[in-house]
Amino acid sequence: MKILKQKKILKKEFLSALSSAEDILKHAENMAEEIIQNAKIEAEALMQESRKAGFEQGMAEAASKIISASRYREKVIEKFKDEIIELSVSIAEQIIREQIKVNPSLVNRIFQKAISEIEDKDLVTVYVNPEDVVSAEILVAGREGGNRIAKVVRVVADDSINRGGCVIESASEHVDARIETQLDAVRKALLGNESD
Template identity: 35%
Template sequence: MSDVIRLNIRSKSLKAFVPEAGVDFSQFTAFTQEDALKKEMEKKYQSGFDEGYQKAKDEMENDYSDELLRKTENFYQILASFEQKIIDYEKSFDKIIIDVSTKIAEKIVHKEIENKTVIQNTLKEAVKKILGANEIVIKINPEDYKGISLDGTQKDLEKYFSKIRFEQDGNIDIGGCLIESEVGNVDARISTQLDEITKALENNIIIKE
């Protein structure tokens, strides 16, 4: 029997091939299952690849973020260290200015002390702060006491107070004095005046800051 079936439809011939009897279709089923399995394996592989890629990407981003955070913290620590060093340098520089200025003031004062009239000016300015007192005690260096005894300064001061007493004290620098009275005391020692200069410099620097 022929395996070709002829159909006459509107004068056109159609040919249909019919497989011969006994043809095995199982091979087609095997190919279909193999293709499906292959596609499923490819799908699983791609899915695993995507998951692995995303996981690796996330880990790299996290590692990068952690490293960036550490570097940022280190940077700010270094910056803070620099700022602290600058502050320390400024403080050291300020101290140097104060020390140098004080030394200059000391040299000027000691240079002026060589002038015998320094104690006279010191006493005149000091007694102005205790005008109204009746009894006063003036402590001065023995060298200055000799000077005011000879130049008449001692007698001039005795005119302003009802009772005045001079005490010679070697602990008081030449050019300075310490006055005690019932209305208050006046510290006109050279060391005290230099301390006041130093404090004035320190306060001036603090105000500027």
């Protein structure tokens, strides 16, 4: 009987130990599951941070490259500014010369503007390209009467003046309305060089 009692006690202790072991095992499994879940959450958070950091780093690198490219563009423009201006003025001159060939009324407008700048209206001499003499004489003749250019106007052919331009002189004034003179003024203004 003693043995039977001891067996019962041992069995009871064994069952109690087994139950405790099962509880410990279950608790350990729960803790392991919780640790795994937390690790997954942390891993996901780290991945998100890495993606965000990578994205932000990529954006920072892209912004840096854009700024560098912009600075390079500005340097190139500054380096070739004079050449760009010269080319632009040269193209403008070619276009103006072609327009004068196609539309001779432009010559009259240039003459009228130049003549309007003269205040001394006693004796005015208008120097023009030989091809523009007739246009200038017609303009002068058309203004005789109520809206006279001057008391006396002479139109003089001058081979040194390109078509479409003119130089007007009075006793006290000189107006250089040659196309190349006007384009030189534009060129100097664009280059920031007002001195001759």
